[in-house]
Amino acid sequence: MNVLAPLTAGWASAILPEIILCIGGMIVLLWDAFAPRMKALLAPLSLIILIVAANSERFIGGGTFFGGTYEISPITRVFDITFFLAAMLTTLFARDFLDREGIESGEFYALLLWGTVGMMMMAKGLDLLIIILGLEMLSMCIFVLVGFARKLPVSNEASVKYFLMGAFATGFVLYGTALFYGATQSTNITVMARYFATSDGSNPLLTIAFVLLMAGFGFKLALAPFHPWAPDVYQGAPTPVSGWLSVAPKAATLIALVRLFTAMTPVLPKVSWMQLVAVLSVLSMLIGNAVAIVQRDLKRMLAYSGIAHVGYMTIAMLTMRDENIAAVAVYTIVYALMNIGAFGVVSLLSKNQNDPQTLDDIAGLGFRRPYYGLALAVCMFSLAGLPPTGGFVSKFYIFKSAIDSGHTTMALLGILASIISVYYYLRVVYFLYMKEPAEGFVVETVGDVFSVGALAISMIGILLIGIYPTPLFNMAGAAARAFLQ
Amino acid sequence: MPLLSTIVWLPVIAAVVLAVFPRSAANAIKGTGLVVSLATFVISLGILPRFTDAPGFQLVELHPWIPQWGINYGLGVDGISLWLVLLTTLLTPVVLLAGWNSIKKHPKEYVISFLIMEAAMIGFFLATDLVLLYVFFELTLIPMYLVIGVWGGANRIYAAIKFFLFTMAGSLLMLLGIIYLGFSYVHQSPVGILSFAITDLYGVSLTPRVASLLFFAFSLAFAIKVPLFPLHTWLPDAHVEAPTGGSIILAGVMLKMGTYGFLRLVMPLFPDASHKYAHLLLTLSVIGIIYGALVAWVQPDMKKLVAYSSVSHLGFCVMGIFALTQTSIEGSILQMVNHGISTGALFLMVGVIYERRHTRLLADYGGLATAMPVYATLFVISMLSSVGLPGLNGFVGEFLILSGTFKTYPVYAVIAATGVILAAIYLLWLIQKVFYGPVTNEENTKVRDIAWNEIAAMVPLIIMMVWIGVYPNTFLKRMSPSVNELISVVKQEKQIHVMVTENGGGTLNREPSPRASGEKVAEGRMRGDASVNQQGGGR
Numbered sequence A: 001m002n003v004l005a006p007l008t009a010g011w012a013s014a015i016l017p018e019i020i021l022c023i024g025g026m027i028v029l030l031w032d033a034f035a036p037r038m039k040a041l042l043a044p045l046s047l048i049i050l051i052v053a054a055n056s057e058r059f060i061g062g063g064t065f066f067g068g069t070y071e072i073s074p075i076t077r078v079f080d081i082t083f084f085l086a087a088m089l090t091t092l093f094a095r096d097f098l099d100r101e102g103i104e105s106g107e108f109y110a111l112l113l114w115g116t117v118g119m120m121m122m123a124k125g126l127d128l129l130i131i132i133l134g135l136e137m138l139s140m141c142i143f144v145l146v147g148f149a150r151k152l153p154v155s156n157e158a159s160v161k162y163f164l165m166g167a168f169a170t171g172f173v174l175y176g177t178a179l180f181y182g183a184t185q186s187t188n189i190t191v192m193a194r195y196f197a198t199s200d201g202s203n204p205l206l207t208i209a210f211v212l213l214m215a216g217f218g219f220k221l222a223l224a225p226f227h228p229w230a231p232d233v234y235q236g237a238p239t240p241v242s243g244w245l246s247v248a249p250k251a252a253t254l255i256a257l258v259r260l261f262t263a264m265t266p267v268l269p270k271v272s273w274m275q276l277v278a279v280l281s282v283l284s285m286l287i288g289n290a291v292a293i294v295q296r297d298l299k300r301m302l303a304y305s306g307i308a309h310v311g312y313m314t315i316a317m318l319t320m321r322d323e324n325i326a327a328v329a330v331y332t333i334v335y336a337l338m339n340i341g342a343f344g345v346v347s348l349l350s351k352n353q354n355d356p357q358t359l360d361d362i363a364g365l366g367f368r369r370p371y372y373g374l375a376l377a378v379c380m381f382s383l384a385g386l387p388p389t390g391g392f393v394s395k396f397y398i399f400k401s402a403i404d405s406g407h408t409t410m411a412l413l414g415i416l417a418s419i420i421s422v423y424y425y426l427r428v429v430y431f432l433y434m435k436e437p438a439e440g441f442v443v444e445t446v447g448d449v450f451s452v453g454a455l456a457i458s459m460i461g462i463l464l465i466g467i468y469p470t471p472l473f474n475m476a477g478a479a480a481r482a483f484l485q
Numbered sequence B: 001m002p003l004l005s006t007i008v009w010l011p012v013i014a015a016v017v018l019a020v021f022p023r024s025a026a027n028a029i030k031g032t033g034l035v036v037s038l039a040t041f042v043i044s045l046g047i048l049p050r051f052t053d054a055p056g057f058q059l060v061e062l063h064p065w066i067p068q069w070g071i072n073y074g075l076g077v078d079g080i081s082l083w084l085v086l087l088t089t090l091l092t093p094v095v096l097l098a099g100w101n102s103i104k105k106h107p108k109e110y111v112i113s114f115l116i117m118e119a120a121m122i123g124f125f126l127a128t129d130l131v132l133l134y135v136f137f138e139l140t141l142i143p144m145y146l147v148i149g150v151w152g153g154a155n156r157i158y159a160a161i162k163f164f165l166f167t168m169a170g171s172l173l174m175l176l177g178i179i180y181l182g183f184s185y186v187h188q189s190p191v192g193i194l195s196f197a198i199t200d201l202y203g204v205s206l207t208p209r210v211a212s213l214l215f216f217a218f219s220l221a222f223a224i225k226v227p228l229f230p231l232h233t234w235l236p237d238a239h240v241e242a243p244t245g246g247s248i249i250l251a252g253v254m255l256k257m258g259t260y261g262f263l264r265l266v267m268p269l270f271p272d273a274s275h276k277y278a279h280l281l282l283t284l285s286v287i288g289i290i291y292g293a294l295v296a297w298v299q300p301d302m303k304k305l306v307a308y309s310s311v312s313h314l315g316f317c318v319m320g321i322f323a324l325t326q327t328s329i330e331g332s333i334l335q336m337v338n339h340g341i342s343t344g345a346l347f348l349m350v351g352v353i354y355e356r357r358h359t360r361l362l363a364d365y366g367g368l369a370t371a372m373p374v375y376a377t378l379f380v381i382s383m384l385s386s387v388g389l390p391g392l393n394g395f396v397g398e399f400l401i402l403s404g405t406f407k408t409y410p411v412y413a414v415i416a417a418t419g420v421i422l423a424a425i426y427l428l429w430l431i432q433k434v435f436y437g438p439v440t441n442e443e444n445t446k447v448r449d450i451a452w453n454e455i456a457a458m459v460p461l462i463i464m465m466v467w468i469g470v471y472p473n474t475f476l477k478r479m480s481p482s483v484n485e486l487i488s489v490v491k492q493e494k495q496i497h498v499m500v501t502e503n504g505g506g507t508l509n510r511e512p513s514p515r516a517s518g519e520k521v522a523e524g525r526m527r528g529d530a531s532v533n534q535q536g537g538g539r
Helices: A010-014 A017-033 A036-059 A074-101 A105-122 A128-146 A151-183 A189-198 A206-223 A229-237 A239-245 A249-271 A275-293 A298-316 A322-349 A368-384 A390-404 A408-432 A449-467 A468-484 B001-021 B027-045 B080-098 B106-125 B128-137 B139-151 B156-188 B196-204 B208-225 B232-243 B244-269 B271-276 B280-297 B301-321 B326-357 B373-387 B393-408 B412-434 B442-446 B452-470 B473-508 B513-536
Strands: A064-065 A071-072 B058-066 B073-077
Touching: A010 A017, A010 B271, A017 A036, A017 A105, A017 A249, A036 A064, A036 A074, A036 A105, A071 A074, A071 A105, A074 A105, A074 A239, A074 A249, A074 A322, A074 A449, A074 B271, A105 A128, A105 A249, A128 A151, A128 A239, A128 A249, A128 B208, A151 A189, A151 A206, A151 A229, A189 A249, A206 A249, A206 A468, A206 B001, A206 B271, A229 A239, A229 B058, A239 A298, A239 A322, A249 A275, A249 A298, A249 A322, A249 A468, A275 A298, A275 A408, A275 B393, A298 A322, A298 A390, A322 A368, A322 A390, A322 A449, A322 A468, A368 A390, A368 A408, A368 A449, A390 B139, A390 B156, A408 B139, A408 B156, A449 B326, B001 B027, B001 B073, B001 B080, B001 B106, B027 B106, B058 B442, B058 B452, B073 B106, B073 B128, B080 B106, B080 B326, B080 B452, B080 B473, B106 B128, B106 B139, B106 B244, B128 B139, B128 B156, B128 B196, B128 B244, B128 B280, B139 B244, B156 B196, B156 B208, B156 B232, B196 B244, B196 B412, B208 B244, B208 B271, B208 B280, B232 B244, B232 B301, B244 B271, B244 B326, B244 B393, B244 B473, B271 B280, B271 B473, B280 B412, B301 B393, B301 B412, B326 B373, B326 B393, B326 B452, B373 B393, B373 B412, B373 B452, B393 B412, B393 B452, B452 B473
Parallel strands: none
Antiparallel strands: A064 A071, B058 B073
16 A cells, blocks of 8 residues: 555645644754754754745645635735745744743744644635634644743733633634524525525524624634734734734635635625625724824834735725735735834843833934845835835825726725824834934844845845736736636 | 837836945936936937927837726826926936036935836826826835935925825825816726726716716815915925925926826816816916015025925916917917926025035025135026026027917916016026125135035036027927827817807706806807817917
8 A cells, every 4th residue: 555645645645735734843943942053043944944835835726625625826825925925024034033032942943833724725715614614723832932932021911812812703703604604504604605696685693694704703803993912912923923923814704705705795785794894804904094193113113004904905805806815915925024024123122121112212223224224114104005115016006996896985985094104103213213322222133144134134025025916916816716706 | 139128127127126226326326317317308209309399198008007997007108298208208318427526425315216207207207097197196206205205494394295295195196186086987988998098088077066076076186286376385395494405306308297287187077167166376476486486586595495486487387277268378388398407407596605615505605606606607697597588498488478378368378477577586586695795794705615516417407598598499390299189179179068058057057057158159259269279379
């Protein structure tokens, strides 16, 4: 009997990247156990694993697997790019940070790899149960990663907060799924789509199920009013983890929602579910931007700005046309580059994780450390949506798709919210270039070659997408069209 | 090599190269910046021999940029943008020269900021695609924000953030309008594809309500930039706090981005709304002319005085544009260039004395002409050009605007004409207080006269003042065909639309309401006026 037979079977090759990441995570763990003196090699090792896994995607054909519960299609590949990008950038930034904090160990990288697997499952799951499995796998990794600086009270506090809230959120998602099952006789999204095609949506169970699901997913997205955990958790978590947390789980949740909303499309004109989503989006944009203005801690400010950015992305989710899906996909990739980049600079500057990192810490950085200053400025301009950055084209894409699908008012609200946001992004630039540091204030930032490289990847990516977005748009557009067929 | 792309990208390439220069090589950095900006100016002069006196964009470069959305990288020059581009390329070396000795803090970043700003401004004037135009419009903000915020005066942070937020707020609403226009084009074009090419969008017909909304979205963005009367509050702050070079570029070129936007986009894209709200904009611009002049009169600070005079002078430009006659629009375009040269020169002069005495208050000076004869002469020439003395450039522009406006809106022209008198009052007042009379302050007797680099910066400006003043036809004949074309675009669409509404009104409402018929009468009057203009306007 051929032992390798399962590997050549269709199902095994379908989840080849996931398998590589899972085994890779174990290798990283074992490496740390057997060669504790060679911790410096942990980050390169997990980078290699990520690169191998990302490349293995090329050997997989598309299609559905495991009895129609797992789908691999161009759109999942696009989202996989976000997941891999986020994991790689986080790994690059984490090495230096963990080293300084004295908490570098194999578990960190292993959890990052396994969390990525969870997100890939959420993106590819065609069945609500698979999505929940992925969500749980991801959440477990996040609980530990947030509390990774286990000797620091803030980190532990953040972890407990995230755990309690996250457990509730998962409960909501499960309960919603159960009610959907009751109404549609299936948890499979394909089957549910067939049900919605003929339903008039009048079954009250469906509305309750939808609201519960949105509450649970809203938590993962940090969508207002389910956002209050985000600033505390981002502030307490090790900074590279905050960056990862602010991007990757949101992307995974968005693609899961895209699947669900697409299945619901026939019934949406008859029910007012999307008005609810619109309200969440507007609340997020307003609360996120308004509260970010008064934040002096950089991580908290970025947390609120992240809440606002999810609000922008949700504008595009109101109608499931190919352009809208592509806009969300493009936005998540750009958002990964700019937000992890911004958190990366913050993590480079942190003296001690227990201290808050306020705006005063970056005063005059633009001239003292021109490279870090420029990188943070580029990230800020991109987050503010100014050309020639990727933030501009992706925001343009969101608003364009919103207007094209008839949500002009939402686009207008999004624009007004962006105007508010410009203020606090500019304030960072003000501190970078126009403010003298306080007397006797020294920032001992060295940064290793990994973090410098990660900053370069972020900056070049942001500017490249801003100046020549066509290839990315082509890829996302084609994937979205294929998805809807 | 494509000429227009060269002048847009040469400064950018230079800025990138300068970024890797060592910080200590200040003179090499300034020198490189100056040489590159001079080279850009010389190359931009190359447009002139290739420019034919025909309407429409010339030397066009068109490459797909984001083809999925019909967005192109399109550059082109016509009679409206030609002189503004040359003004930009002229003023940038002037600015770098003027700041040669005065900028001691972070010279590298200073030069890089100005080079990127130059590229963005040239790109804005040359863009033939609305999205590209918007990108360049926004791109000017970042370097200017840094210039004001890093090298500015005491209250620079407030000024820089106010400048940025005002402009950004207006332009984001315009972005929404741009996207909306693109989709309106899709629904009307036979092929059904997106396009943001400005000339394509000229043909889009919109319902009156949408047209009004879009008109206000675009007008707000440009009215803030100009700035028109109630939106001008950022300008005195920004001008006063900005370093000399920043003020020169801000007044000299950036304000013109607003008037250019009105001319290139607002009028031809929304001709009906432009007619409908012409009185609003004319009123605001006339208020701006008088208000700016009166406020300038009472300023104790020289720089603030010149800043408020800009509000007044830009009011003339907007008035000339909305008067919609050949003469007044040509006058406006010429006046944009004039203002750039004269006010640029005035800011330069104020900067020179500030650098020596570290005060800009009129009260601290007096009898300066004896200590600084060369400086006084140059200052007086710039001042006279700004006042509008016949023989210098300001006169030609203001005369054309006023005489053109008089044909369509005589009342506004008459009121605005008092602005010319007021300008003479406050600027002569300035000269008298600073240069003549007894020396009240001992320190003013031993001030060093103007230096070589400052003279070198002033000479080209003085030459241009005289040239435009004596022989404006060099400039006017290049812009005539484009202006003529613009007016016909605006009026043609207007007539088509009136025809449609008249027919529609006839079938839908048998008895037109008194209000509707009143509007029609008003439109008829406007059309009548228009035909008169065309006869009177041709020179």
